[in-house]
Amino acid sequence: MSIETPVGGPRLLAQGPIATVYAGRDPVTGNDFVVKMFPGSFDRETSAWLERERKALASVRSTRSVLQIDDVTAYPDGRSGLRRELCPGSLAGLLDSGTRLGVSDVLALGAAVASALAAAHGADVLHGGVSPHNVLYRASGEFVLADFGVALRRRFPRDPMYAVEYTAPETLRDDTLSPSSDLYGLGAVLYTALTGAPPFPRHTGQQPGERILQVLREPVAPIQEAGVPRELSGTILRLLAKEPADRPQDVASLARLFTKLRLPGGEVVTGESFDVPGEEEAVDVEFDDFAEVHRPAAPALLAPVQVVQAPPASGRTLIREFSGPLKAERMVPWRPIAVAGAGVLVAGLAVVPLFLGPAQIGGQAVPVAAAIPPPSPASAPAPDVKLALAPPRDQSDHVQLTWTAEGELDFVVVMAGERLETKQLVAHRQRGLDVPVDPARRYCFQLRATDGRHVYTTDPVPIRGARCNP
Template structure:
């Protein structure tokens, strides 16, 4: 346990229990924060915190949790938790307005996955609020302030976060998995609407907000073409009775279904087929004198009013079929050399000659994927804000899968251990399409 001089600390924020300080990084190190509590940690709290942190560090989704790096001591005997500095939290992100719908679904899927894995081990967060939903400097979301050891030692005043607190917690102080699900639903409500489920009214006391949380139904999310399934899920997550809420694992499944659904899109933010068509149309405009394109391979939807969906081209065991750009996952042959697997003959649009191809006005770069075994963190940069689509191809899969559409620049993708993968990002500004170079993990070879 290191002793931290007070002169090394810069006050940053004061919470209901602890005070957060910035710490100057050592040479070559990263900026950290020290969350200082009003009294020293007793042995029971110290041991409980260590056990919780060890279990959280072993989760598959540990990359989406803000872990404690060390427990330090101040000269006056108080203890502080040293952690990575995250420059923004959810309240900062929604100051400019609600987040894109697809971004909210992605955020919910990431946080619900963390809760589901923690709940499987008997770990309860105990206080999910917007301030605990953080954004790392990389843009990745992380859930902070996880665990009940410190909450039992330093109980917080629930009035300030009553709008995000489950009714049974306000009544009895009962911290449970079901209360975590309620808190996540309330946090996603804020991300989707820009305000809490029970925003304070003019002249209203904190006690009045508590009464509304206990008695009044949560107002349904409306407007912005929010999918009905997403609204229904949030209403269930914030049900008054704990038994009426889905568990965290069920919330993960429903959010993933929303993310991957393309059969019945209810909002532009989740309509991946429409996005693909827009990108295809934009791609054609990039060539000044490109000859008329051949008709794309397509299958007709049986749903009335649904536009034809592009058939994904399958090349080898894994493929990213991105319109006319097709990264291929190469497989090792019997002699050890890398060869493409044989594939059915396919008719594709002729590639434009160099003189016909417009020089991209936007630079879109996919960074090397971060492989965590059962998940991969993708991050990308662009010289201009765009709407993005992320495509993932799995070794032995049936074709590329659209994993994301939205304006964010990071994504955590679930993967199977041992399989090879290719990833690619496309972006559009409504007028043109821009494509990153494909990136691979586990020795896969991708080509366009």
């Protein structure tokens, strides 16, 4: 495959934390296309998985809102890439520019994305990450959904905090991907397009852990935009239900509903339609988790965060360090120990410090701080949930933690390590966790829990002679 452009070389469209996206022109047909170049090659398992997904999607090519992968190519420098149709822009680009979609346009968006998901799910293909970044539009104004499939998401995992406001609670808890989690993404996209803000927008000074707890527990604010049909707003809120079983189950019927509401008599108040950039205008193209991630500058005292995902079946786990955009990724050995509910590991829930007492290492005092959030204000006293963290069982290269509590709670384990960044491990509703540790370091552990109204905290407990100061 060759890439031809008017200036004699590929045109860079987007540089993201994972892939680089180029525009090109086929010298034979004259058709424009894009190539997504990945930082490495597709191994045999990924290639086979990707080919199955690609063939399955090709079987639903008649659904125009499914953006197909036209070719998979290995390059001499060891990188692999995907070739597909060039679209003028993305929904994310439209929203970032301040464009507001009218109700009729949101319904067209919903019908297109729901139809794409219905076709893909019928072919046994998940999307795995629906967000405004992978909802694109053609020059005709048609919305299409790109970046289907799980194979490349597993081969090149992204920053878990990227697009967290479009991520289903069960995906945050334990990395579950399902048709229902795709529907949650659809609901979040429609909510954003309709209101101009995602279901859980980031607030100034808000830490990653707080956003995760929002998605896990807090209800979504009602849609109060003028002229929005109640059937549409109610459907979007159902799509954003915390429990998968409470969301609509038939995505094809959703596509029919959105189409019906656009018809005369569908009680739709049509707003201003957005303008599709002309062919001569410069456009920005974003592609899912491979587009440049723009984030507010982190506070000066915010330490880099280390994210540990649950080990895959291959017996290895991916550790990625980031402070803002993803900076590095590397594979490290993983011992076969259970990590219950290790969905997302984050740092900095808030502001009250927990200190690992000074430890004399090489004659120097080494304080280590962990950030703990204060309880949320509540009008009624918090019930006694009898939250208790048992003494940790030190197994040299990992620590076994168990705890007890009454009621249905979500748990976060806070770990402060000697000369290490503070870590917080979301444990979902498990009552135990095996945490990998450095055999040569001291640690303090604290347990936090929430019922959606109150935050509960245990006293910190040490291992290996650490002194934990609450």
